[in-house]
Amino acid sequence: MVADYAVIGLYIAGMIGIGWFGLRLAKTKSDYLVAGRRLGWFMYSGTMSAVVLGGASTIGGVGLGYTHGVSGAWLVLTIGLGILLLHALFARRLVRLRVYTVSQMLDLRYGGSSTTIAGVVMWGYTLMLTVTSTLSFATIFNVLFDVPSLAGIAIGGAIVVLYSVLGGMWSITLTDIAQFVIKTIGILFVLLPVAISAGGGFDGLAATLDPSYFALDSIGGATIFTYVLTYGFGLLIGQDIWQRVFTARTPRVATGGGIVSGVYCLAYAVAGALIGTAAKALYPALGDADDAFAVIVEDLLPPGVRGLVLAAALSALMSTASGALIACSTVSTTDILARFRRSGNEGDEASVRTSRITTLVLGVAAIGIAMVVDDVVAALTVAYNILVGGLLVAILGGLTWRRGTRAGALVSMIAGSVVVVVSMIVAGLSANEPIYYGLLASLVAYVVVSLLTPRTPEAVLTAWNARVRGEDENEGVPAAENAGTPPGNAPAP
Known part of the structure; x- marks a missing residue:
């Protein structure tokens, strides 16, 4: 050896x-x-x-x-x-x-x-x-x-x-x-x-x-x-x-x-x-x-x-x-x-x-x-199921569906996560069903709540589209010159 x-x-x-x-x-x-x-x-x-x-x-x-x-x-x-x-x-x-x-x-x-x-x-x-x-x-x-x-x-x-x-x-x-x-x-x-x-x-x-x-x-x-x-x-x-x-x-x-x-x-x-x-x-x-x-x-x-x-x-x-x-x-x-810092952006x-x-x-x-x-694999399974069941629809919906709203995204995250957790308690951590039920609940919540709530403000969508194109949302310059600045020129998170 x-x-x-x-x-x-x-x-x-x-x-x-x-x-x-x-x-x-x-x-x-x-x-x-x-x-x-x-x-x-x-x-x-x-x-x-x-x-x-x-x-x-x-x-x-x-x-x-x-x-x-x-x-x-x-x-x-x-x-x-x-x-x-x-x-x-x-x-x-x-x-x-x-x-x-x-x-x-x-x-x-x-x-x-x-x-x-x-x-x-x-x-x-x-x-x-x-x-x-x-x-x-x-x-x-x-x-x-x-x-x-x-x-x-x-x-x-x-x-x-x-x-x-x-x-x-x-x-x-x-x-x-x-x-x-x-x-x-x-x-x-x-x-x-x-x-x-x-x-x-x-x-x-x-x-x-x-x-x-x-x-x-x-x-x-x-x-x-x-x-x-x-x-x-x-x-x-x-x-x-x-x-x-x-x-x-x-x-x-x-x-x-x-x-x-x-x-x-x-x-x-x-x-x-x-x-x-x-x-x-x-x-x-x-x-x-x-x-x-x-x-x-x-x-x-x-x-x-x-x-x-x-x-x-x-x-x-x-x-x-x-x-x-x-x-x-x-x-x-x-x-x-x-969220707990009060001094604004750090250098x-x-x-x-x-x-x-x-x-x-x-x-x-x-x-x-x-x-x-002992059972970290089970813990990782829980984390993966909540990740996909809770966040997938809101993220992909935001990237592909203009009508999706913030309320729809938030309710979708909560509904998917809760359904996944409850399903794992009922069916077991290794069961296939929790991810199916979680995704379905998340999708239904996202679509229904988005259609029932006011559209995302046009200013937000305009700023989003500018960022997706790689431009500053206000001046049309490359985003590299304003990296990390969210819409409205507020301090970067």
């Missing part, structure tokens, strides 16, 4: 070093939260791929392949489809808005303030996503160093918190690119061909396994549909995803880089499912499908190479954890804490300091929660 330890050690040292370098780049609020909105297509597509393909997509994706065969790819496929849809339909408009959070977009579109409800829901979702990713460090560090779960959580979480606090989105972006490269080499170019070859190639796998392992729908139509609603649509509205969209240098960069990222996710989905399928042929009696990744890595790969692939898994966890952490910090400072230095402190506190809290909570 000496060679593996050396590879992992270099990887960890590299992440911390990159984070320290990011400290020099994060001078303003825009630098810290959205990397100065300066990313080109390669960095944009790399960081977008890194943030959406975490432990669930890597270790979990292989586990689904072990259980269901190629049909296990559907979880990550829906993630890829969500990324493609987001960038094909909405990314250009989101970049032109030049905001920092989903809630700010809702305020611009509907007028007034929607940040309390949307901000709290998004805060809970991003915090639980951080906790889940942090909890997953226990598995990787147990395989690597045979350390107890709590120590693994503390080690992995501390590394992520350190580089995230130092340079914010710049550090996260730079580490994401390194992690993206390591993940691509380790999973696609090393583990995938080795696993298929060890299983006897595609012919050998077909001869060993039941034909259902090669059917695209063996995981079940209801499960696929739920994946599309929960993860595909969830990616359309998640703060962690939108915040990456806001880093793009131009709308064209966001569209092109995002489509590249979506295609990459589709390839990653198939790779994970095939690795899991090969693991089923090689080790048919594993007690836990999620052990398939660690077992196949430990058994098939030579020292050094094994360390590289384990670093790839660690990369997947760290990129998701850091992305969720900076998203939670941004929602906290922009949508929640800003850049004070804003960056506040963001660093908030990121540190939330990171430590996430590590602590991960150490004491």
Whole structure:
């Protein structure tokens, strides 16, 4: 294991070093939260791929392949489809808005303030996503160093918190690119061909396994549909995803880089499912499908190479954890804490300091929660269901339906969230029905209340349309010259 330890050690040292370098780049609020909105297509597509393909997509994706065969790819496929849809339909408009959070977009579109409800829901979702990713460090560090779960959580979480606090989105972006490269080499170019070859190639796998392992729908139509609603649509509205969209240098960069990222996710989905399928042929009696990744890595790969692939898994966890952490910090400072400040806008230095402190506190809290909570997956399911059931209709309605009103959006958020929570209590946390009922209630409430209430004031819609076009709402100049200023030239949130 000496060679593996050396590879992992270099990887960890590299992440911390990159984070320290990011400290020099994060001078303003825009630098810290959205990397100065300066990313080109390669960095944009790399960081977008890194943030959406975490432990669930890597270790979990292989586990689904072990259980269901190629049909296990559907979880990550829906993630890829969500990324493609987001960038094909909405990314250009989101970049032109030049905001920092989903809630700010809702305020611009509907007028007034929607940040309390949307901000709290998004805060809970991003915090639980951080906790889940942090909890997953226990598995990787147990395989690597045979350390107890709590120590693994503390080690992995501390590394992520350190580089995230130092340079914010710049550090996260730079580490994401390194992690993206390591993940691509380790999973696609090393583990995938080795696993298929060890299983006897595609012919050998077909001869060993039941034909259902090669059917695209063996995981079940209801499960696929739920994946599309929960993860595909969830990616359309998640703060962690939108915040990456806001880093793009131009709308064209966001569209092109995002489509590249979506295609990459589709390839990653198939790779994970095939690795899991090969693991089923090689080790048919594993007690836990999620052990398939660690077992196949430990058994098939030579020292050094094994360390590289384990670093790839660690990369997947760290990129998701850091992305969720900076998203939670941004929602906290922009949508929640800003309401308690009386001194108006902070300067850049004070804003960056506040963001660093908030990121540190939330990171430590996430590590602590991960150490004491047993069923974090259930908590994440609750957060995802409320996110999609409560916010999807109001957000997509605002982007696509001019007649939607602020009252309709607020009632839609409340109705969807309440119905999701009640349905989960009645049907169970793992049931498919809560997301269906929540979305239906949210949609009906949005349409009915919007039609029964006065139209959104024309001044608000005019300002919104100007921002969507990338112009200042009053003077017709590029929004870059007035970044972050909401309608009416009021102070930016």
